[in-house]
Amino acid sequence: ILNVEQSPQSLHVQEGDSTNFTCSFPSSNFYALHWYRWETAKSPEALFVMTLNGDEKKKGRISATLNTKEGYSYLYIKGSQPEDSATYLCAFSNFNKFYFGSGTKLNVKP
Amino acid sequence: ETGVTQTPRHLVMGMTNKKSLKCEQHLGHNAMYWYKQSAKKPLELMFVYSLEERVENNSVPSRFSPECPNSSHLFLHLHTLQPEDSALYLCASSQGTGTAIYNEQFFGPGTRLTVL
Numbered sequence: 002i003l004n005v006e007q008s009p010q011s012l013h014v015q016e017g018d019s020t021n022f023t024c025s026f027p028s029s030n031f032y033a034l035h036w037y038r039w040e041t042a043k044s045p046e047a048l049f050v051m052t053l054n055g056d057e058k059k060k061g062r063i064s065a066t067l068n069t070k071e072g073y074s075y076l077y078i079k080g081s082q083p084e085d086s087a088t089y090l091c092a093f094s095n096f097n098k099f100y101f102g103s104g105t106k107l108n109v110k111p
Numbered sequence: 112e113t114g115v116t117q118t119p120r121h122l123v124m125g126m127t128n129k130k131s132l133k134c135e136q137h138l139g140h141n142a143m144y145w146y147k148q149s150a151k152k153p154l155e156l157m158f159v160y161s162l163e164e165r166v167e168n169n170s171v172p173s174r175f176s177p178e179c180p181n182s183s184h185l186f187l188h189l190h191t192l193q194p195e196d197s198a199l200y201l202c203a204s205s206q207g208t209g210t211a212i213y214n215e216q217f218f219g220p221g222t223r224l225t226v227l
Contacts, residue, residue, distance in 0.1 A: 047215035101154040
């Protein structure tokens with residue numbers, strides 16, 4: 002089993018704060034790194050899939066970066082809103098395995 | 112119906128029962144997946160079907176038996192389960208073939224399974 006570590010486990014911020022989370026993964030045999038948002042009582046929703054070292058992706062106020070050589074990805078949320086409250090999951094894919102991290106649970110207070 | 116649907120949404124079964132979970136995707140995708148989420152554990156990939164052929168089986172006990180009759184439907188047949196199999200079972204689909212998962216996955220709402 003490969004280790005995909007996410008930190009922090011949980012985060013409480015005020016509306017308007019910017020925040021970021023980390024996903025660490027094995028740097029060998031890298032194929033893709035996925036980020037998903039999972040709101041309570043809903044299905045996980047894809048945010049980004051990144052495959053190239055140095056990739057940066059953006060969707061609205063959310064962006065992500067990827068460093069495959071050192072095995073980490075950052076997810077940034079600018080100006081957090083209460084609707085951003087969710088668990089953010091990363092998942093690592095090598096040539097024949099796919100592993101999710103335990104997630105970072107974000108709570109944005111109005 | 113749009114997206115990925117799963118039935119039933121909730122299931123309670125005894126250890127001697129046989130039941131099936133159903134997943135249907137309306138997205139035209141060619142890969143489908145079963146995941147398990149147990150309490151306080153990460154999502155675990157159980158099975159991957161690509162072009163209706165099983166390409167991944169992550170050492171899942173034989174009491175879980177998947178079936179993919181066509182690219183839109185995926186079943187998980189359950190028999191003689193244990194209480195520790197109680198979990199949320201999620202289905203997902205994506206475009207793509209092979210074992211490496213490059214494309215974003217679209218998830219269903221899940222089936223909450225309780226084994227008594």
